[in-house]
Amino acid sequence: MDVTLDREFLKKGTVDKFPNQPGLVAMTKVALDRLSKNPDGFFLMVEGSSIDKMSHPLDWDRAVYETIEFDQAIGVAREFQKAHPDTLIVVTGDHTHGVSIIGTVDDEKPGTEMREKVGTYAEAGFPNYKDENGDGYPDKVDVSRRLFLSANNGPDHYETFRPKLDGPFVPAVQNEKKEYVANEQYKDVPGAVFVQGNLPKTSESGVHAVDDVVLQSAGPGSEEFHGYMEQSDVYRVLADTFALGAKQTN
Numbered sequence: 001m002d003v004t005l006d007r008e009f010l011k012k013g014t015v016d017k018f019p020n021q022p023g024l025v026a027m028t029k030v031a032l033d034r035l036s037k038n039p040d041g042f043f044l045m046v047e048g049s050s051i052d053k054m055s056h057p058l059d060w061d062r063a064v065y066e067t068i069e070f071d072q073a074i075g076v077a078r079e080f081q082k083a084h085p086d087t088l089i090v091v092t093g094d095h096t097h098g099v100s101i102i103g104t105v106d107d108e109k110p111g112t113e114m115r116e117k118v119g120t121y122a123e124a125g126f127p128n129y130k131d132e133n134g135d136g137y138p139d140k141v142d143v144s145r146r147l148f149l150s151a152n153n154g155p156d157h158y159e160t161f162r163p164k165l166d167g168p169f170v171p172a173v174q175n176e177k178k179e180y181v182a183n184e185q186y187k188d189v190p191g192a193v194f195v196q197g198n199l200p201k202t203s204e205s206g207v208h209a210v211d212d213v214v215l216q217s218a219g220p221g222s223e224e225f226h227g228y229m230e231q232s233d234v235y236r237v238l239a240d241t242f243a244l245g246a247k248q249t250n
């Protein structure tokens, strides 16, 4: 399936062939509609999986658009919860990636060296994305002052400091020795710089990180989520909320 940026905005990937691919918001609505017919309640897991799938190839613009879509899917769940207050919503990640927003890239800054156009701290200012149609997404991804995200791991690749408008980023490709090397396709993008990888040459993409993840929740049982928790204890709270334990006989 194509990701949101390709499906809804750039019309790249397989959109021509499969123009009716549903997004996470539509799928969440349908799933809630069906499952809520069960008088015994239901469990629904909605995964914004392409946040991860676009973070692997270091395609931050696509990962961010997927995050907006995931946020909107949570909005659907929140609306459902308003009408059905006996609903527990838990939002979390199963892992992180070694990536952070560190500032902006501003094309208006002088010179041709793209790294000189990176603004950090107060220098970063605000990106100039606009959302004039109010759909929650930037109307245009390739604005002149955009978010700059940077990864702490990856294969050899070219950093272009720009969104990839022709489809998801392919940072590295295999050479004749089956090693992943920087994809020359991006070499001539104006201002692109070579970034030396720090992973084995068998790695075609960035990898997951072991940072703690944020968990947010609302609804009955949510008061059980607090402080630092082991991942397996999240399941325990869900099981308790569902009253899944064996029936007590005495």
Ligand SMILES: [Zn+2]
Binding pocket: 052, 053, 056, 208
């Ligand atoms: Zn992954």
